[in-house]
Amino acid sequence: DGGITQSPKYLFRKEGQNVTLSCEQNLNHDAMYWYRQDPGQGLRLIYYSQIVNDFQKGDIAEGYSVSREKKESFPLTVTSAQKNPTAFYLCASSISSGDGQSYEQYFGPGTRLTVT
Amino acid sequence: KNQVEQSPQSLIILEGKNCTLQCNYTVSPFSNLRWYKQDTGRGPVSLTIMTFSENTKSNGRYTATLDADTKQSSLHITASQLSDSASYICVVSARKSNYQLIWGAGTKLIIKP
Numbered sequence: 001d002g003g004i005t006q007s008p009k010y011l012f013r014k015e016g017q018n019v020t021l022s023c024e025q026n027l028n029h030d031a032m033y034w035y036r037q038d039p040g041q042g043l044r045l046i047y048y049s050q051i052v053n054d055f056q057k058g059d060i061a062e063g064y065s066v067s068r069e070k071k072e073s074f075p076l077t078v079t080s081a082q083k084n085p086t087a088f089y090l091c092a093s094s095i096s097s098g099d100g101q102s103y104e105q106y107f108g109p110g111t112r113l114t115v116t
Numbered sequence: 117k118n119q120v121e122q123s124p125q126s127l128i129i130l131e132g133k134n135c136t137l138q139c140n141y142t143v144s145p146f147s148n149l150r151w152y153k154q155d156t157g158r159g160p161v162s163l164t165i166m167t168f169s170e171n172t173k174s175n176g177r178y179t180a181t182l183d184a185d186t187k188q189s190s191l192h193i194t195a196s197q198l199s200d201s202a203s204y205i206c207v208v209s210a211r212k213s214n215y216q217l218i219w220g221a222g223t224k225l226i227i228k229p
Contacts, residue, residue, distance in 0.1 A: 004159075042120065042205070042219030043160075090159050104150070105217075107159030 003027065006091050006108035013085075013115050021076045021111045023091035030096035032074035033105060036060065037088040049074055050096050078113065085115045118143045120208050120220035128226045133196055137223045139189040139206030147211035151180050151191050154203045154222065163191070163204075193225075201227045 004025040013019045025032065031050050035043040045058030049068040063082025068074055074093075078085045089112075092105040120141045129135050141149070148167045152160035164173045164180040166189070172181050177194045193200055203222040210216045 040221055042221050043217075044219075045217070088157075092159070104162050104165060107161070110157065110159050112157070 004091060004093055004106055004108040006089075006111050009109065009111060011111055011113045013113070015115055016080045017115075018077055018079050019085075019113065019115075021078065021089055021091075021113070023074045023076065023108060024072055025074075025091075025093045025106075025108075026072060027093055027106060028071075029093035029106075030071065031094045031103075032068070033092040033094075034058075034064070034066065034074070034076045035090045035092065037090060037110075043090065046076065078115075085113060088112050118208075118210060118216070118218045120206055120218050122204075122206050122220040122223050124223060125221070126224040126226070128228060129196055131196060131198055131227050131229050135193050135196060135225065137191045137193075137204050137206075137225070139191070139220060141187050141189070141206070141208045141218070143187075143208040143210050143218050145211040146184060146187075147209040149180075149182055149189050150207045150209070151178070151189075152205040152207060154205060156202070160205055196227050198227050198229060201225060 007022045033048040034046040037043050044060050046064050047066045049055035052071050055066050055068050065077045090110045091108045094105045095103040123138045150165045151163040154160040163175050163178050166173050166182045179192045182189045203224050205222040206220040208218045
């Protein structure tokens with residue numbers, strides 16, 4: 001099956017702890033993205049990566065970190081510096097937008113993180 | 117400021133009825149406009165993508181229209197089914213930035229039997 005997977009589906013953490021969300025794709029896409037979704041709001045871009053070993057901050061990168069050591073994987077760490085981490089996190093991938101085009105993004109099923 | 121506004125926020129209709137969802141945007145320069153369907157607790161799934169030169173595109177019972185002059189789009193759902201219950205999100209891409217997608221907040225559609 002080709003697709004993009006995220007794990008776990010639900011994650012609970014205590015305030016002050018870092019937590020890492022997994023995202024894996026076997027679509028052979030160069031570009032990967034992390035979004036945050038809050039009730040009543042549009043998706044907001046946290047980080048994106050066009051190619052292995054390269055990534056860029058999105059609109060709300062503060063309190064988050066990422067790595068892109070493999071083409072298939074783009075894990076997101078929610079650090080204790082993120083002031084309001086409870087949210088639904090979505091990972092996506094696409095053909096690389098290196099030529100300036102905006103290609104269709106394919107989304108994973110999401111991880112719902114609750115921090116108390 | 118680049119923005120995407122959707123209306124209504126939520127909508128309840130009976131199974132079998134048609135409905136139309138609206139999207140207004142102020143994104144410039146415009147690249148393309150997409151409609152996504154998002155089931156509760158799931159990732160969005162693309163329904164249609166339209167560029168500047170396209171003013172209508174269909175995907176089964178879903179038909180999207182685009183008026184680039186008035187910066188408006190609509191998504192029409194024909195003969196609704198219970199499985200159409202979901203949030204429908206309008207997303208506009210700005211041409212000058214590789215990754216700038218401006219997401220609307222979505223319309224939550226509930227189909228009642």
